[in-house]
Amino acid sequence: MWIILAGALAALSPAKRLAVLLLLLATLLGFFQDVLNWPAFIVLTVIALLVWLRVENPGNRPALIISEAALVLMAGGLFLHLLPGFHNPVQVENVQAGPRSVPFGFSYNFDKALIPFVLLACLPSLFRTQKCPPRNKLCWLLLLVAIPLLLYVAVFAGGLAVELHWPEWLGTFVLANLFFVSLAEEAFFRGYLQQRLRQKMGGVAALLIASLLFGLAHLPGGTLLAIFAALAGVIYGLAWHWSGRLWVATAVHFLFNLTHLLFFTYPALQH
Template structure:
């Protein structure tokens, strides 16, 4: 099921009909496997109806505005796992990536995986929008270099430690993290929120506001994680702003997460 859903997300930007077909198949498989129950089904049907209204009446500004607000509200609920009916048992539970790492668990998030589909209905340029490239391409190298430097900063602040490892569950983690974490989060924060803010307040303010909000949603992990996530959000936001490509921002997000897992205590240092 998860590979089918990943295929739907891969094809969403260029082959929407194929993406919807694969999404439908994955939802049916989820229903068969007991990962979905009727409250989630009702939410999915409601979301599909809102998308249908937007497509049927594109020239109605009031309808477009109201349906977009409802879809974004649904996406926030999906992001925060607030809606019932999505049964996502941990794929890995209470494991340590290494002896100095704190125990953690992860699941395949079916609810978050729906976010790019709904946001694409709100902004057709979700995956590809206007680029604002830097004056000098060498700045891209600085942005890539900022990924390990940010993790090293977390070590200096005491939040992480150096601890290389290659856990047995890494392949499942890569699949879940790329498609059902990094892509979903970048679709919401960069592809939608930063895009909408850039239209209203300009690129610089949009970058800072979005990065700060991205940091604040990590508040349950503590102040240090808020700072770390805010700085990471600046990296992802610049990658999106300069390239105009959602997958570029997603690649930066995924690269940071994988660098973190492979070379540092994950998700944090055991004190």
Template sequence: MWYCLAASLFFLPFYRRVALSLLAVSLLLAISNHTLQLPAIAALAATGAVAIFCWRRQGALTVAAEAFLVCIAAALALHLLPGFQNLAIASGVKAGPESAPFSFCYNFDKALIPFVLLGALPTLLKRQAAPPANRLWWLVLLLSIPLLLLAATLAGGLRVESHHPAWLGSFMLANLFFVSLAEETLFRGWLQQRLSQRLGNLWGLAIAAVLFGLAHFAGGALLVCFAMLAGVIYGLAWLWSGRVWISTLFHFAFNLMHLLFFTYPFWQAV
């Protein structure tokens, strides 16, 4: 089921009919094994109806429909909708001796965010790009990933510590499809795009990055600051390419480099 769900997300930007077919199979499997229970099924049925209505753009009511879909997406991101039984993959594990313990799951609810928001905004996954004047800026953007992690190390939030945990493959699947893609769809595909349409690209980039940082408030002030800077990186990747998948790959690359070479999710004194 989880591989089918991941495949549906993979095909969504390229072959929408294939993606929706795989999503339908994933939903049926999730219902059969009780990953989706009655409250979630009812909520998803209502959300699907609103998404279809919003996609067809029937008058001014689409503003309210889009607001509803965005609220549903936010609730999915925060795991607020009842009836989802996400699969716990690792609980209280430590990537290394100086890393803090953490847990992660395969999140069915969060994985649905791209499908929900696509009903609200047809250009969610692909819009006109605003590329930099010089392609070398892409190299600068790539180099900013390790530089930001090193800056976090100098600030005392991380330590250099290499890892290759047994659960690495599961982490990569979960982080790419059920975390990075979901968050990039919400913060770049929808939020930054809507802000850019109304306020311009610079303000859209800045506000989306700030809100992305504030979404990490539970990790403390240092994490909020570095998440904001990471949000600028992801926002530029989206702005220059016009593709959510590009910002998703930057997001995933940052998280993977963090896990492989630094204390993850942060440094904890022994």
């Protein structure tokens, strides 16, 4: 089921009809495997009705505004795991990536995986929009170099330590983090939020506000995590702003998380 769901997300930009068919198949399997139950059916029905409202009323501005606001609220609920009926199965629980790392766990998140579908209905340019490339292509190299540099800053701040890992659950982490974390978060904060803000306020303000909100979303993990998430959000936001491609921002986000896992205490240093 999870491979099918990941395939639906991978196909969403180039082949929307295939993506929807794969999502329907994954959803049916989700009900059979008790990952989803009847409240999730209600949530999915409401989303489908809101999407239908947009499709059937392309020239009705009030209907478009109301339906978009409702869909964005639904996406926020999915992001925060607030909507009922989703039982995301735990894949790794209370493990240490290394001896100095804080014990942690992660799940496959069906609810977060729905976010790109929901937001694409609001904004057709979610995956591909106008790019604003830097004047010097060297900026891309500097952007990639910023990934380990920011992680090293976290080391000096006392939040991380250098620690090499190659955990047996690496493949599971890659699937979960790429499709059900990085893509979902980038769809919300860069593909939708930063793009909408850029349309209203310009590139710099959109980048800073989206990054700040991304940091605030990580505040439950502590102030230090929120600060570094906001700084990482600037990296992801620049990748999106320069390329105009959601998958580029997602790849940079995933590369950051993978670098963190493989070379530093993950998710944090155990004191």
